[in-house]
Amino acid sequence: MSIDFRNIAGELIQHHGGRVTAGRIGILAILLAEQHAITHREIEQRLPESLPLDRVTLYRALEWLAEKNLIHKVTSDDRVWRYHVNRELHAHHHAHFKCTRCAQVICLDDLPAERSWPLPAGYRFQEIELTVKGLCADCC
């Protein structure tokens, strides 16, 4: 884990008025270093042995980070949340891709997921959740 990501993580956390704890730094640094959306468990595995985090703490830290819009949660059909850092492009809603073989999830930033869709009368549009499924480059 690059020390850079840890520094950036620390600054981001502090800037959002949260306590800069080892757990939050470690989690956010992992997500900053990762280009895919990863699960709670994958985060746990990437944590250094020197920083064993309780499952609950991890969930709560992720919840806090999502609240502060530093990361976002991605739904999936396997009932497992995946988390991804909010880079500039991710501020708005966007689509995700999930590989049907290796279950890897990436963000598709160039897919505008913001326009409204035709709904039955009386329904009000808020947002869409779009997951494109297929095979990733590794599994093709």
Place this chain on the structure above:
Amino acid sequence: MSIDFRNIAGELIQHHGGRVTAGRIGILAILLAEQHAITHREIEQRLPESLPLDRVTLYRALEWLAEKNLIHKVTSDDRVWRYHVNRELHAHHHAHFKCTRCAQVICLDDLPAERSWPLPAGYRFQEIELTVKGLCADCC
């Protein structure tokens, strides 16, 4: 529960080479009578007291019905599968709408969810999962 739906359910099950059991009839009849995609729990609640089904049996029956393409599963962000009967229009992939207030899910048949989307090089498109979120007519 209309006797009609039970008859139709029975015929559908038989036609697909499955045993016509009380459980399967009850479940499929409920789904035939329902226009929304509902959860396993909602199905359980709608079952008559005279037909108490084990949770496992319910899951296995739903699995079988989905295998035979009589129903389809709908993913949701609350980690709970919802089930919906496959009418003619539902044979192909289509989008879903979920109310952010009452969590009700309906199918949007007129939203073509079949065209392929631009993916990174080396990725292969298979299908998309599209959920439009907002407020339903009741919650508006």
Place this chain on the structure above:
DNA sequence: TTGTAAATGCAACAAAGTTGCGTTTATTGT
């Protein structure tokens, strides 16, 4: 340095869904 709220860790819980296995039952053939 110390007070305090925020963050953490532990234990216990909840809900969705799955697996193994013995029992029941819908169907098929006689």
Place this chain on the structure above:
DNA sequence: ACAATAAACGCAACTTTGTTGCATTTACAA
């Protein structure tokens, strides 16, 4: 109508993900 049999079923136990309550620790600021 009846017996054989594979398909369904029901029960118990388990897994996984995620949540809640509460006591303890710790980052931070006064």
